[in-house]
Amino acid sequence: MSDLHAAAARLDDPDLAFTERVEADLAFHLLLCRLSGNPMLVESWQHLEGRIRVAIMSHDADRLPAIMSRERHAVIADGIAGDDEAAVVLTVERHMDVAARVYAGG
Numbered sequence: 001m002s003d004l005h006a007a008a009a010r011l012d013d014p015d016l017a018f019t020e021r022v023e024a025d026l027a028f029h030l031l032l033c034r035l036s037g038n039p040m041l042v043e044s045w046q047h048l049e050g051r052i053r054v055a056i057m058s059h060d061a062d063r064l065p066a067i068m069s070r071e072r073h074a075v076i077a078d079g080i081a082g083d084d085e086a087a088v089v090l091t092v093e094r095h096m097d098v099a100a101r102v103y104a105g106g
Contacts, residue, residue: 004080007031008073022056025068032076055103067102 007028010016016024026049033045066072072095079088 004028004031004035004077005074008070008077010070011068011073012070019057021068022053025056025073026053028073035080059103067099072098 007024010024011021011028013024030042030045030049033042036042076088076091076095079091082088
Protein backbone atom coordinates (compact mmCIF):
# COMPACT_ATOMS: atom_id res chain seq x y z
CA MET A 1 0.00 0.00 0.00
CA SER A 2 3.00 2.34 -0.14
CA ASP A 3 1.77 3.58 -3.55
CA LEU A 4 -1.56 4.51 -2.02
CA HIS A 5 0.14 6.30 0.88
CA ALA A 6 2.36 8.16 -1.60
CA ALA A 7 -0.69 9.21 -3.61
CA ALA A 8 -2.32 10.48 -0.40
CA ALA A 9 0.85 12.33 0.63
CA ARG A 10 0.91 14.17 -2.70
CA LEU A 11 -2.32 15.90 -1.64
CA ASP A 12 -0.44 17.89 1.01
CA ASP A 13 2.21 19.22 -1.41
CA PRO A 14 2.15 22.97 -0.70
CA ASP A 15 3.31 23.72 -4.25
CA LEU A 16 0.23 22.20 -5.89
CA ALA A 17 -2.10 24.60 -7.62
CA PHE A 18 -5.80 23.93 -7.13
CA THR A 19 -6.14 22.13 -10.44
CA GLU A 20 -3.10 19.97 -9.64
CA ARG A 21 -4.63 19.11 -6.27
CA VAL A 22 -7.84 18.05 -8.02
CA GLU A 23 -5.83 15.83 -10.36
CA ALA A 24 -3.93 14.34 -7.41
CA ASP A 25 -7.22 13.62 -5.65
CA LEU A 26 -8.66 11.94 -8.73
CA ALA A 27 -5.43 9.98 -9.20
CA PHE A 28 -5.70 8.65 -5.63
CA HIS A 29 -9.19 7.34 -6.34
CA LEU A 30 -8.16 5.82 -9.67
CA LEU A 31 -5.25 4.06 -7.96
CA LEU A 32 -7.60 2.78 -5.27
CA CYS A 33 -9.84 1.34 -7.98
CA ARG A 34 -6.88 -0.23 -9.77
CA LEU A 35 -5.56 -1.78 -6.58
CA SER A 36 -8.93 -3.46 -6.08
CA GLY A 37 -8.09 -5.70 -9.03
CA ASN A 38 -11.60 -5.13 -10.38
CA PRO A 39 -11.44 -3.97 -14.01
CA MET A 40 -15.14 -3.08 -14.05
CA LEU A 41 -14.61 -0.74 -11.10
CA VAL A 42 -11.69 0.91 -12.90
CA GLU A 43 -13.77 1.31 -16.05
CA SER A 44 -16.68 2.75 -14.07
CA TRP A 45 -14.38 5.23 -12.31
CA GLN A 46 -12.82 6.30 -15.61
CA HIS A 47 -16.29 6.80 -17.08
CA LEU A 48 -17.28 9.06 -14.17
CA GLU A 49 -13.96 10.82 -13.65
CA GLY A 50 -14.65 13.63 -16.14
CA ARG A 51 -18.01 14.39 -14.56
CA ILE A 52 -16.45 14.33 -11.10
CA ARG A 53 -13.72 16.70 -12.27
CA VAL A 54 -16.34 19.14 -13.61
CA ALA A 55 -18.30 18.97 -10.34
CA ILE A 56 -15.17 19.68 -8.31
CA MET A 57 -13.90 22.46 -10.56
CA SER A 58 -17.26 24.23 -10.59
CA HIS A 59 -17.46 24.26 -6.80
CA ASP A 60 -16.21 26.85 -4.32
CA ALA A 61 -12.46 26.13 -4.27
CA ASP A 62 -12.06 27.54 -0.75
CA ARG A 63 -14.15 24.71 0.76
CA LEU A 64 -12.46 21.85 -1.07
CA PRO A 65 -8.88 21.62 0.20
CA ALA A 66 -10.06 20.08 3.48
CA ILE A 67 -11.72 17.17 1.71
CA MET A 68 -8.77 16.80 -0.68
CA SER A 69 -6.20 16.45 2.09
CA ARG A 70 -3.63 13.75 2.78
CA GLU A 71 -5.26 13.09 6.14
CA ARG A 72 -8.68 12.28 4.66
CA HIS A 73 -7.14 9.90 2.13
CA ALA A 74 -4.35 8.35 4.19
CA VAL A 75 -6.94 6.92 6.58
CA ILE A 76 -8.24 4.84 3.67
CA ALA A 77 -4.73 3.59 2.87
CA ASP A 78 -4.12 2.89 6.56
CA GLY A 79 -7.35 0.92 6.79
CA ILE A 80 -6.42 -1.22 3.81
CA ALA A 81 -2.97 -1.84 5.26
CA GLY A 82 -4.66 -2.88 8.52
CA ASP A 83 -6.61 -5.56 6.68
CA ASP A 84 -9.92 -4.87 8.47
CA GLU A 85 -12.43 -5.04 5.62
CA ALA A 86 -15.39 -3.74 7.62
CA ALA A 87 -13.40 -0.75 8.86
CA VAL A 88 -12.22 0.07 5.33
CA VAL A 89 -15.76 -0.07 3.96
CA LEU A 90 -16.98 2.24 6.72
CA THR A 91 -14.05 4.63 6.17
CA VAL A 92 -14.69 4.85 2.42
CA GLU A 93 -18.43 5.30 2.99
CA ARG A 94 -17.74 8.18 5.40
CA HIS A 95 -15.24 9.71 2.97
CA MET A 96 -17.73 9.63 0.12
CA ASP A 97 -20.60 10.85 2.33
CA VAL A 98 -18.65 13.97 3.30
CA ALA A 99 -17.71 14.61 -0.33
CA ALA A 100 -21.32 14.16 -1.46
CA ARG A 101 -22.55 16.62 1.17
CA VAL A 102 -19.91 19.21 0.18
CA TYR A 103 -20.65 18.93 -3.52
CA ALA A 104 -24.39 18.97 -2.94
CA GLY A 105 -24.01 22.20 -0.99
CA GLY A 106 -24.95 20.70 2.37
